[in-house]
Amino acid sequence: MLESLRNIVQEVNAAKDFGEVLRLIVHLVKQVMNTGMCSVYLYSPSTNTYVLMGTDGLNPDSVGKVHLSTREGLVGLVASRAEPINLEDAETHPNFAFFPETGEQRYRSFLGAPIIHHRKVLGVLVVQQQDRRRFDESEESFLVTVSAQLAGVIAHADATGELDRLLNPREVAIHERIxxxxxxxxxxxxxxxxxVAPSADLNAVPERRAVDIEAELCQFRQAMEQTKRDIRALDASMVGKLSDEERALFDVYLRMLDDHAMGGEVIGMIKEGLSAQSAWAQVVLGHVRMFKSMKDSYLRERASDVEDLGRRVLANLQQGETKRTSxxxxxxxxxxxxxxxxxxxxxxxxxxxxxxxxxxxxxxxxxxxxxxxxxxxxxxxxxxxxxxxxxxxxxxxxxxxxxxxxxxxxxxxxxxxxxxxKLLAADLEKLTDEPCVTADGHHLSLWVNTGLRLDSQLSLDRGAEGVGLYRTEIPFLMLDRFPSEEEQRKAYREHLEMFAPRTVTMRTLDIGGDKDLPYFPIEEANPFLGWRGIRICLDHPEIFLVQLRAMMRASEGLNNLSILLPMISNVPELESALQLIYQVYDELTEEEGYQIEMPNVGAMIEVPAAVYQIRELARRVDFLSVGTNDLTQYLLAVDRNNPRVAELYHACHPSVLRALWAIAEGARGEDTPVSVCGEMAGDPIGAVLLMALGFRVLSMSATNLLKVKAILRQVSLSEAEQLLEEVMLMPDAGSVWRHMEKALKKPEVAALFRGSSNVH
Missing domain, CATH: 3.50.30.10 (Phosphohistidine domain)
Structure with missing residues (x-):
């Protein structure tokens, strides 16, 4: 059965269209299970029926013509129950229905399995036999397995419109697709x-021998130079839009084309007698396969960069290509x-x-x-x-x-x-210089999360009071090596100067999870529960100490630096990190003579374990900052980047609200300042709840700052606290969200909820 399933999957994957998929499925399943008939019925939303869309054993002319309501016949029963039905004598079942238009003989045995994708029954796969026959457990399991495999194919056909066209072939107008x-x-x-898809196809380049090796070398070098000019022009167009660290990506592209890298490999193959196009295609495809085979998600994504460069050079080698101008x-x-x-x-x-x-x-x-x-x-x-x-x-x-x-x-x-x-944005601009004060006179500080130069400039334009989270990993991500201490110092100094005298909270290197460096791959079965954040920094003090030195040196004369430690999950690792911070400070001030004030040091609360040790952690740091993104993910056991479970991710979940309440209470008990730097802070509803929970510093994306300020100025603290008291008793996130929306959607604040979906 397993071998048969593999064969079915292979043939289905090779099918040219969805109609052929259905024909293959019914034919192959009938053959493997040695039955008299196999059919597939698919759900049609327009008629609210299950339609016979593929058969081997019934009259082929009945395909597309037999419609069963959601509870009609045995097929409807399978669909309504969403479970398999196995009958030795189908005719005796009260739901049995005979459809003469199918030309079917009197099939007695029946086995039907629902085709389900994301809890939705998309169809039913059926096998039948003329004789009385009880399909055994292995056959039932096989049909269920085939149905599960078919579900993804049908869901894809539904998304691309193929299913709709097959179900409704006579409809001329194709409706919008989402x-x-x-x-x-x-x-x-x-x-x-x-x-954007270069016409040059690396996979279509035939292997040809070079007639004139020198001419091929000349052609190849010209194509490489043209590609380099294109990349340099792109780099120049980004000046002022991206920082030097961000634009360093284009330097990586140029180095890949260097004679000491891919270019050198190609030149060697041309000298051995291959044509320029053949040599280039072979080298590029070899590198693409290498990157695609890597387990690390970041490195796998680099395959697209290599492939893109490969197509560009090939396009320049293929001189007949004309570039689009309009x-x-x-x-x-x-x-x-x-x-x-x-x-x-x-x-x-x-x-x-x-x-x-x-x-x-x-x-x-x-x-x-x-x-x-x-x-x-x-x-x-x-x-x-x-x-x-x-x-x-x-x-x-x-x-x-x-x-x-x-x-x-x-x-x-x-x-x-x-x-x-646009109107709202223009209206919100008027609040740039206004304080964030609630309707009953309570002040909140709105800070920003940043990491790119454009973020920082926008933050200043929006009236940010400080930086609650500066992502230091971005300069690391944009290079093909670890940045030096001086490179880091310059990058950090630029941001500290831009915001001075406002505080800039720099989170130490936070890689791992879904953020891997191309030159420092981390291969783990479960990266979000693995080697990431402060764990990597403590295991590699040579990286951590250099970053700390760069941060503190960058703050000299400005003294607006705060240091934030990510992914703290226990007291010993916090104390180890603090020891290294004090070590660097002593080296710089006592041994090297820098005039630097000791920066405030804080811990990120984003691991459930930290919630339950909040007071122990609070005693050891100058401030705390809550990362609601990871905290929500870990509390709810939901990977928010996984589309299959993303709908379960919701920062308004009662468990998350109770954890946030415990954090705020614990910080207050130790008189330790606490802020929030996760996406929840940048959402209007999330911001109101956080204010009610006791948080007085919220850090968010600059694009959300004025929207959050506007709603907090319209709501009183007492009103927010009353709403919090009401929702803390609710059983699920949906109830919390609906209650908050209803309570806060006054005419004067309704527009602020546009696109309010960050926290769920």
Missing amino acids: YPGVASAPGVAIGTVVV FPEHMVMMGEELSAASFADVPLEKVAAIVSVKGSRNSHMAILGRAIGIPTVMGAVDLPWGRLEGEEVIVDGHTGQVIVSPREELRQTYMQQIYEE
Whole structure:
């Protein structure tokens, strides 16, 4: 059975379309199970029925014509129960129904298995036999297994519109399609799709021998130089938009083309007699396979960078290629696996949104999207991107949705949203210099989370009172090696100077989990529970001490530095980290003569263990900062980047609220300042709850700062505390969220809830 299942999966994966998938399934399952008939019924939302869409054993002309209601016949019973039904004599069952139009003979035995994807019954897979036959347990398990495999294929066909076209072939108009992805940079845009997919196909290059080796070498070097010029031009266009550390990615691309790297390998193969195109394709594909085979997610994503560079050089080798010169005014860059180098072919000022089929929130393209302020959706795995050139789409960076060919009503709704967001943004600008004071006179400090130069400038423009979280790992991510002490000092000094005299809270290197360095791979079966954050820093003091030195040296004369330690889970590791911090301070001040004030040192509370030792930790530090993203993830056992369980992630879950209450109480008991730097702080509802819980410093993305300030100025602390008292008794996150929305959606604050989805 297992071998048969493998064969079925292989043949299904090789099918050219969804119709062929259904034909293969019924034929192969009938063959393997040695039955008289196999059929598949699929759910049609438009008719609320299960439609016969594939059969081997019934009249093929009945495909698409037999409709069963959700409780009609044995098929309807399987669907309504969402469990297999195995009958030796189906005709005796009260739900048995005979449909003469199928041309079926009187099949007596019946085995049906539901096809379920994300709790939704998509269809039913059925086998039947003329004779009385009780299908045994292994056969039942086999059909259930095939159904589970088929569920993903049907869900994909549903997402891409293939299922709708198959169920409704006579409908001329294809309605709008909504494709889910990973929200990676906020905002909404409506634009025309420009597919970014170089025509050069590395896999289609034949192996050819060089007729003239010197001519091939000359052609190859010219193509390499042209590609380098393209990358340098892109690098130059980003000056002022990205910092030096962020733009260092383009230097990595250039070094990959160097004669001592991939370029050198190709030159060697050309000298051995291969043509330039053949040699280049072989070398690039070899590197791509190497990266794709790596377990580390960050390094696997680098395969797209190598492949992108490979296509660009190949395009320059193929001289007949003509480059696009005209672009729509509001263009949506779309491709299977976009990388930062994709910007080289398009005018940045015309890009309204970015959509990539592959990638995650931590891909370079997503980082650039957030830095430049372009709505970005990554991981839209079901998107038929190759067929969307020139189509109008809506990209919703708040929800991660991509809407193709939207109805005019929906388009107008989003146009109105864009218009209202512009009006709201202009209106909120008036609050930039206003204090964040509640309706009953209580002051809150609104700080920002930053890491990119653009974030910092926007933060200052929005009136941020300080930096609650500066992500120091970003300069590390943008290089192909560990940055030196002096490189780090310059980067940190720039941010400290920008915000002086405001406090800048610099989190020490926080890698691991979903943030791996290309030159420091971490291979773990469960990275979020593994070697990350402070654990890595303590295990590698040579990295940690250099960073601490760079931070403190950068603060000389400014003295606005605070140091934040991530992923603290016990007292001994906190004390070990503090010992190293004091060691560095003593070295710099007593041995090297730097005039530096001892920075405040804080611990991040993002691990459940830290919640239950909050007072012990609070006694040892100058402040605490709550990372609600990881704290929620760990408390609820939900990977928020996993689309299968992401809907279970909700920072308004009663368990999370109770943990936050315990943190605030513990910090108050030790008279230790406590702030929140997770995404919950940047959400209007989340901010109101945090204020009620006792947090008086909230740190968030600069784009959310004025929106949060506006709602906190409209709500009184006493009102917030009353709401908190009410929701703390509620059983689930949905109840909490609905109660807060209803209570806070007054006319004067309703607009502030637009795109309010960060915490759930």
